[in-house]
Structure formats: structure tokens, C-alpha cells
Amino acid sequence: xxxxxxxxxxxxxxxxxxxxxxxxxxxxxxxxxxxxxxxxxxxxxxxxxxxxxxxxxxxxxxxxxxxxxxxxxxxxxxxxxxxxxxxxxxxxxx
Amino acid sequence: xxxxxxxxxxxxxxxxxxxxxxxxxxxxxxxxxxxxxxxxxxxxxxxxxxxxxxxxxxxxxxxxxxxxxxxxxxxxxxxxxxxxxxxxxxxxxxxxxxxxxxxxxxxxxxxxxxxxxxxxxxxxxxxxxxxxxxxxxxxxxxxxxxxxxxxxxxxxxxxxxxxxxxxxxxxxxxxxxxxxxxxxxxxxxxxxxxxxxxxxxxxxxxxxxxxxxxxxxxxxxxxxxxxxxxxxxxxxxxxxxxxxxxxxxxxxxxxxxxxxxxxxxxxxxxxxxxxxxxxxxxxxxxxxxxxxxxxxxxxxxxxxxxxxxxxxxxxxxxxxxxxxxxxxxxxxxxxxxxxxxxxxxxxxxxxxxxxxxxxxxxxxxxxxxxxxxxxxxxxxxxxxxxxxxxxxxxxxxxxxxxxxxxxxxxxxxxxxxxxxxxxxxxxxxxxxxxxxxxxxxxxxxxxxxxxxxxxxxxxxxxxxxxxxxxxxxxxxxxxxxxxxxxxxxxxxxxxxxxxxxxxxxxxxxxxxxxxxxxxxxxxxxxxxxxxxxxx
Amino acid sequence: xxxxxxxxxxxxxxxxxxxxxxxxxxxxxxxxxxxxxxxxxxxxxxxxxxxxxxxxxxxxxxxxxxxxxxxxxxxxxxxxxxxxxxxxxxxxxxxxxxxxxxxxxxxxxxxxxxxxxxxxxxxxxxxxxxxxxxxxxxxxxxxxxxxxxxxxxxxxxxxxxxxxxxxxxxxxxxxxxxxxxxxxxxxxxxxxxxxxxxxxxxxxx
Numbered sequence: 057x058x059x060x061x062x063x064x065x066x067x068x069x070x071x072x073x074x075x076x077x078x079x080x081x082x083x084x085x086x087x088x089x090x091x092x093x094x095x096x097x098x099x100x101x102x103x104x105x106x107x108x109x110x111x112x113x114x115x116x117x118x119x120x121x122x123x124x125x126x127x128x129x130x131x132x133x134x135x136x137x138x139x140x141x142x143x144x145x146x147x148x149x150x
Numbered sequence: 151x152x153x154x155x156x157x158x159x160x161x162x163x164x165x166x167x168x169x170x171x172x173x174x175x176x177x178x179x180x181x182x183x184x185x186x187x188x189x190x191x192x193x194x195x196x197x198x199x200x201x202x203x204x205x206x207x208x209x210x211x212x213x214x215x216x217x218x219x220x221x222x223x224x225x226x227x228x229x230x231x232x233x234x235x236x237x238x239x240x241x242x243x244x245x246x247x248x249x250x251x252x253x254x255x256x257x258x259x260x261x262x263x264x265x266x267x268x269x270x271x272x273x274x275x276x277x278x279x280x281x282x283x284x285x286x287x288x289x290x291x292x293x294x295x296x297x298x299x300x301x302x303x304x305x306x307x308x309x310x311x312x313x314x315x316x317x318x319x320x321x322x323x324x325x326x327x328x329x330x331x332x333x334x335x336x337x338x339x340x341x342x343x344x345x346x347x348x349x350x351x352x353x354x355x356x357x358x359x360x361x362x363x364x365x366x367x368x369x370x371x372x373x374x375x376x377x378x379x380x381x382x383x384x385x386x387x388x389x390x391x392x393x394x395x396x397x398x399x400x401x402x403x404x405x406x407x408x409x410x411x412x413x414x415x416x417x418x419x420x421x422x423x424x425x426x427x428x429x430x431x432x433x434x435x436x437x438x439x440x441x442x443x444x445x446x447x448x449x450x451x452x453x454x455x456x457x458x459x460x461x462x463x464x465x466x467x468x469x470x471x472x473x474x475x476x477x478x479x480x481x482x483x484x485x486x487x488x489x490x491x492x493x494x495x496x497x498x499x500x501x502x503x504x505x506x507x508x509x510x511x512x513x514x515x516x517x518x519x520x521x522x523x524x525x526x527x528x529x530x531x532x533x534x535x536x537x538x539x540x541x542x543x544x545x546x547x548x549x550x551x552x553x554x555x556x557x558x559x560x561x562x563x564x565x566x567x568x569x570x571x572x573x574x575x576x577x578x579x580x581x582x583x584x585x586x587x588x589x590x591x592x593x594x595x596x597x598x599x600x601x602x603x604x605x606x607x608x609x610x611x612x613x614x615x616x617x618x619x620x621x622x623x624x625x626x627x628x629x630x631x632x633x634x635x636x637x638x639x640x641x642x643x644x645x646x647x648x649x650x651x652x653x654x655x656x657x658x659x660x661x662x663x664x665x666x667x668x669x670x671x672x673x674x675x676x677x678x679x680x681x682x683x684x685x
Numbered sequence: 686x687x688x689x690x691x692x693x694x695x696x697x698x699x700x701x702x703x704x705x706x707x708x709x710x711x712x713x714x715x716x717x718x719x720x721x722x723x724x725x726x727x728x729x730x731x732x733x734x735x736x737x738x739x740x741x742x743x744x745x746x747x748x749x750x751x752x753x754x755x756x757x758x759x760x761x762x763x764x765x766x767x768x769x770x771x772x773x774x775x776x777x778x779x780x781x782x783x784x785x786x787x788x789x790x791x792x793x794x795x796x797x798x799x800x801x802x803x804x805x806x807x808x809x810x811x812x813x814x815x816x817x818x819x820x821x822x823x824x825x826x827x828x829x830x831x832x833x834x835x836x837x838x839x840x841x842x843x844x845x846x847x848x849x850x851x852x853x854x855x856x857x858x859x860x861x862x863x864x865x866x867x868x869x870x871x872x873x874x875x876x877x878x879x880x881x882x883x884x885x886x887x888x889x890x
Contacts, residue, residue: 064769065762074759081751081883085744088888100884107880115762116873117866122700124336125707132711135364135451136718140725142452142470143400147726149464263701329708337701363708367716375723375829383809384825386723392818397726401719 063120073114080107155644158568162665180265183666185272186251187566189242194635196238196279201631203231208590208624211617214609224607225293226308230286232296233313237320238279240551241409244416245362246275246327248558249355251566253331255659255666256349258340258675263333271326278319285312295605297406300387300398304379311380314373321366321373321405324412328362331355340658340675346440349657349681350433353440354419357447361408361415365451369405372398396461403454411450413547414514415443417554418485421507424561425489426682427655428504429496433682435488442481442488449478459530468527475525482518486511499653502576506557509584513549517542520595535605538598544591556583556634563638564652568665569645575637582630589623657681699863706867710874713837717878720830724885727822734819739889741806742827746797747887750790751879757786758876761845761869768862773852776865780849783872787842794835798828827886834878841875844868 084103087096113119118126158164163183170178176188207227210217219227250268254261262268285291292298292308298317303310335356339348375386376398385391387398426433433439455463455471489511498504520542523529533539564570594602597616602609609617651660658677662670728735760779767776801824805812808825816824848868851857857865 062769065766067763067766070759070763070766074755077755078752081748081755084884084888085748088744088884088890097889100888101881104881104884108877111758111873111877111880115758115876116870121703125704128707128711132364132714136715138452139404139718140722142455142467143722143726144729145470146396146400146455146463146467147729149466150462263698264705267705325712329705329712332708333701333705336704337698363712364715367712368719371716371719374833375720378808378825378829382825382828383814384829385808385821386825391814392727392731392822394726394730397723401722404719 063117065114065117065120069114073110077107077110156647158647158665159663161667162568162663163668164568164665165668167668178269180261180269181668182250182254182261182265182268183566183670185268186247186249188272189246189250189275192276192279193239193242193247196234198635200231200235200239201628203227203234205624205628207231208621210607211609212621213618214611214614216608219607221607222293225295225605226286226291228605229292229295229313233282233286233292233317235547236296236409237317238275238282240413240547241320241324242275242327243413243551244420244555244558245331245355245358245412246271247555248351248420248562249327249331249358249416252562252659253334253352253355254338255662255670256352256657257335257338258343258658258671258677259334259338260669260671262330263337264330267326268330271323271330274319274323274326278316278321278323281312281319282316285309285316288312297402298373298376299402300376300379300393300395301389303376304388311377314376318370318373321370324362325366325370328359328366331359332363335359340677342677346437347677347680350422350436350439350443351416351419351657354415354422354443357443358412358415358419361412361447361451365405365408365412368401369409372401372405375401396458396463399458399461400454403457404451407454407457408447408451410546411446413551415446417510417551417558418443420554420558420561421489421510422485423655423657424503424507424557425492426684427561427653428499428501428507429493430499430654430684431492431494431496431682432680432684433488434491434494435484436680436682438484439488442484445481446478449474449481453478456525456530459527460534472525472527476522479518479522479525486515501560501573501653502571502580503557503561503653505577505580505584506553506560509580510550510553510557513545513553513587517545517549520545533598535603536598537594537602537604540604541591541594541598544594549587549591553587556580559638561653562659563641564648565659565664565666567642567645568648569641570648570652571637571641571645575633579630579634579637582633583627584630586623586625586627586630590620590627591623593617593620593623656683697861697863702863703866703870706870710870713874714877717833720826720833721881721885724826724830727819727826728885728889731817731819731822734817735823736889738816738820738823739887741801741804742887743797743800744887744890746793747883750793751883753786753790753793754876754879757783757790758873760786761872765862765866765869768852768857768865769859771859773855773858777849777852780845780852784842784845784849787838787845791835791838794831798831801828830882830886834875834882837875837878841868841872844871 080103084100087099092099112129118129163181166175167181168175168178176184179185207224210219210224288309290308292306292310292313294303294306294310298310298314335352378384379386379388383391385393387393387395389395422433422439453471453474455467456475459468524533524539524542560571560576593616597613600613602613648664650662650664658675761783764776764779767779801807806824807813808828813821813824845868848857848865851864
């Protein structure tokens, strides 16, 4: 396949991603202290999802991988989401 | 019967390889064909044990009242029968035996993508099976049924933890096999073999492998939670500690329903190989079969709740699961139409593999259609946890997957062992197995409709004729199985040498010698035509 | 693939190897996914109890551990860059830092768990059994989830140790670093799970 032109992520990119991740962590912790009630779960999960995407795309090189890896990863995340939704069909309507 | 058997031609994978001789040479071999044969041997032994246990249960049920055992022994008996048959026979079944042996050959590869991992999976399988056997026969075997339902599995004083650990290890083995197959299909296909030139058995294995990889971890974590609960008193599923037993059922069936597709998809794949060969016809609707395999794998993941209609799940959830269950029947039916359409106007050769194949279709349809009775909410309330379920389940798993396994072993036997079995004896064995099967399981539908509950070691007198017929069927079936195994074992030792292509098949495994040489092909394979270009 | 075919027997397929590792990571994601599903169900059921019980956890230690894992995730990702650029020494240094940070994570976890056990806050203890159902569940989940995560940390450390030896012996180099990449993927998975565990267990007060 496309040997020889493997992508090299620079040290700088890694550093920037880490700063972003740390910044997002601070946001989550601050939001908890602000005490916005039930909303805080949503915010925490939203921020966690952004952090997870950063790790997946840059640290795990998904952004630079072949399409098939992206499709599979997306498929698995979608599957997990569907399983959660279907299970909650039970718990939300019981 | 010839007095002196001719030796196999040299150069096959049976010849000594590596630095070890004899049995050690097998146990250290990473050759996918040897690993396939090793799975076959283990599964054959476990299958015969499971059959024996089933036979003993049917002996007990021959007449009402206690005959040979008490209720607790009977509970242990059906649990052992279930664990062995489900986790050690039918789940690895076709994919580990024929998948290992034929997947690389059919896609024109020398081996699977990770041969050492493949051998490791076999050892995990052996380890898991050993733990399972120890939990059963090391005294105080579990009595929970193979489903380990909470909270009883949490409180039972029997060896549930060991049995659950065994299931966990076996699951891990299954995951690694699936992983191996996915990478093999993606990376090892021969030059020119595009996705839509791949034979349909590899396709079904590919779909199966995804279920193995994506569903098994859920049961893995569930079983770990059961162990934690029994040892640490955490209480995930124990209502007395605030847990939720229905959540256990959700998690268990998120895996165990797709597990049914892990069993049946490769079976469908094998049948899809046999029908074109024995009809000398191009397979009808190749793409429809491929897509239905993927659809079964996808939708089949999302129907788990139909095992829980009477558990107290929400009404909305029950409707959703019932709907999804009916959806999954569509791709299964598409396959049946395609098989029948392939046979149409073909020059059909009725030999043992084909006989098993058509009885597979017959029984799979009975099993599938009765499955819809169970998938509909109203009727399920009536027949839930009765013999109707037992009959449906055995029609799918034994009548479907089991018969496809028998078909596949007869179909590929000449290739695997390089010898032919006795065709006449094979046909006779098929007739006995088929009639025994029908006698054994068909009366169970009627028993179930009339209210006979499952997992009871005794019954009311009005059920006695049904149980009597069923038990007779069990004994007939066992005779048939013994005859079949005898025929195959004898053939493996002294059968006539098989030609490379005894059935005039078109897929790649028929283009190499029988038995195949060590690395399958002596040159790089290049594929230009479709796999089923008959006519 | 074509370029790699010069040697027939030592045929290497990096993409295949990476695909295998990714599929393994998917299985791990679903393993923890099942656990998160259990968490979600009980969180919905015992919303208040979870809040009360979470007060017992130390946000500071949790935050420090988050920091450690995020940095270690970066260092192992950087080590791949270093190998690709033939900076072997730097790669080894980065891997050692990763290993060290993982170790500190476990030390923190040890003290954290130790303190909980000291206060009789472990599943099945007499004290925990007197609490409400939701609180029992929270501590059960806390120990089970972080325990399973800690096992993954140990496995990850083993993998990091293995690739360090390989880098040292030049078996991992700028032309052949798939093992390092796979170990990295596994380590990021450990990080990924902690990204969700931290807010769900520590930040719900």
C-alpha cells in the first residue's frame, strides 16, 4: 500500500494536543465547582468526548490512517451508542 | 474394505514438519490446517460428551416420576449439557474447525494473518474447556443452567465462579479467532480476489468474526462482574444489595443472542458452498447473500431483548425488540430463497453432504418460523420457558448449525484427510440421524404448546406420550451419530484415496491436492473469475 | 505490499498488524462499554446517592492521575515521532518517562485504595453494607472500574517495557516500528478510558 510516506506527527503537534487536553480537564473540574446541577453531567460527558476524539485523532493517529480504520472506529462507537439507547428503552419507560 | 491401505501421497501437511515429531509436532504447529484438525478432535470429544449427557436426560424423561436421578442431579445435568454444547461445541464449531482449515485456502493465502496467535487461541480454548470440565466434574457442579441468571447464580453454593471463568476464557479464545479472521480477510486475499470475488463461506466467516469481536467482550465483563459479586459482595445484580437482575439479563443477552449468529452464520456459509457444487449451478444472488450475512450480523446484535419478554422489561422496549426480531427474519429468509433458487434447474447430485444440506434448510425453516412465534409478544407469553422454546432452539442450533456441520464435514472430508468415506454408510447414517432428530424434537413443540415447562426432571402423566416418543427419538439419533462418526473415523484411517476435486467444485480449495500441501499453494495465486462460474 | 515481497518467508504486514491491534482495542472498548452501561443504569436509578458517595473520593488525586496519564499519552506518542526521525536515545527517554508516570499512577492508586480500605469503604465491608443501596453500588463500581483499569495499566506497562527492550536492541527502528505503535495504541486506550472514568467517578459531587 502507501509505504514510505507514513505520516510523521511533529513534536509540536503532540505538545499542542496535550495543552488542549489539560485545558479541557481544567474546564471539567471548574464546571463541577460551579455547581450547575444536572447540567454538569452533560458538560462533563461532552468535554470527555472532545478529549477522547483528540486522543483518537492525533495520539492514536486515526486522522492520518487509511479510511478503513476511521470507518471501523466510527462503527464501533456508533454500535456502543445504539446499545446504550436500546438498553435505556427499558429503563426510561419502565 | 481393502486389507491393505494405500498411504497418503507425500508432501501434504500431515507430513512431519518442524523440529518435533508426532503429537508434539501437532501441539507446536502454527499451520492453520493442523490447528483446524486439532479443534475438530476436541470438539468431537466434547460433542460426544454433550450427546451422552443429553441421552441420559432423555432416559430420565422416558417415563414420569424419578427414574435414575434426583432433581438436583438433573439440574446439574442440563447445565453441563448446555455449557459444553454452547461454549465448547457450537460457538467454536464451524468457524474454528472449517474456518481455520479453509478460510486461508479459499482466499488463496498461505496461512491466517497471525499464525502464532491462532495456536494461542487453541490453547486458550483447551484451557477454558479444562476449567469448564473441572467445574462440572470436580464435585458440586453448577445447577444454574448455561445462562447463569442472577440472582440465583450469585447465591448458588455450587461451582458457579469456576464455570463462569471457563466461559470467560473460552470467550477470549473466540475473540482472538475472530480478530485473526478479520485481518486475514482484509490483508491476505490473493491477487485479483476482490471483495465481491470472495467465496461465500469466507464472507460468512468475516461477518461472524465481527460479531465475535464486538459481542463477546460484553459477556466477558458481565461474567467478571458475576465473579466479583460472588467473591466481593458488590451486588450489581443482587436486588438485596440494590442491584438489578434484569440488567444481568440485558448484558448476558447482548452477547448471547449474537452468539446464536456466531453459530448459524458460518453454517449458512458452508451450506452456500455445498449447494452450488452439488447442483453445478452458479449461486443465485451472490450479492444478496453477502449483504444478508452482514445484515444478520448487524441487526442480530440489536435483538437481544426478545429473550426477556416476560422479565418485567418496559412495554416500549418489548415492542422495539419484537419489531427488530421480525426485521432480522428478512435476511435469513433471503438466504433460503437464494439456496432454493440456486437448485432450480440444476443437475443435482444427491450425496451425503447434500442430504444434510437439504435437511438443514428444512429444519432451519421450522426453527426460524417458530422463532417468529416466540418473537411476537402475545404468543411468547404463552410459550415462554416451555418445551416450545427448547424445540425451537434445538431446531436452530442442532437442526441448523449441527446439520450444517455434518454437511460440511462430509463435503470437505476428502480434502482434509485425503480419503473418501463410504457413501452408502454415510447415506444410511443420514437417514437415521434425520429421523431420530425429528422424533426427538418435533414432539417438543406440541409438549410446549400444551404447557410442559422446560428444565423439569418430572412431568404430569398427560405429557407422557410426547416425552416417550421424544426419548425414543433421542436413542435413534444417538445410533445415527455413532454410525456417522464410525464411518468418518474409519475413512480417515483406511478410506480410499480421494482425488483433488471429488465433487467438481470451483472454489480454490479444490484446486490444490487432497490433503493440501504445507503452505497450500506452491505458487502465488491469481484469481480472475467469480467463485461459482459453473455452466 | 509489493515492495515487501522480496523476502518470501519474512513477509511483514504493518497495516495488518495495526488492524489487528485496533480490533483488539475495539474489544476493550466494548468490555469497558458494558461496564459504563452498568454505571449509566445505576447512575440514573440512584442519582442522589451517587452524589453523596462521590464526596468520599479525593478529586485532587484523581486530577493528578489524569494529568499523569495525559502526559504519558503524549510522551509515548512522541516516542513514535522520535523513532521515525531516528532519535533512538530520545525515544528511549520518552518511553522511560511514560513507564515512570504509569508507575506513579499506580502508587497514587495504591494510596487512594489503601485509604478507602482503611476507612472500611470497600465492597462487602460492614460499614458499606449499612449504607444506602446507591452508595453500595457506587463503591462497588468505583472499585471494580478502577481495579479493571489498573489491571490494564499493568498490562500497558508490560508492553512499554517490552518495546523499550526492542528499541534498545534496534529491533524497533525507523523502518520497523509497528510494535511500538501498537503498544502506543494500547496505552492511549488506557488513557481514553480514564478520560471517562475521572469525571464519572470523581466529578459528580
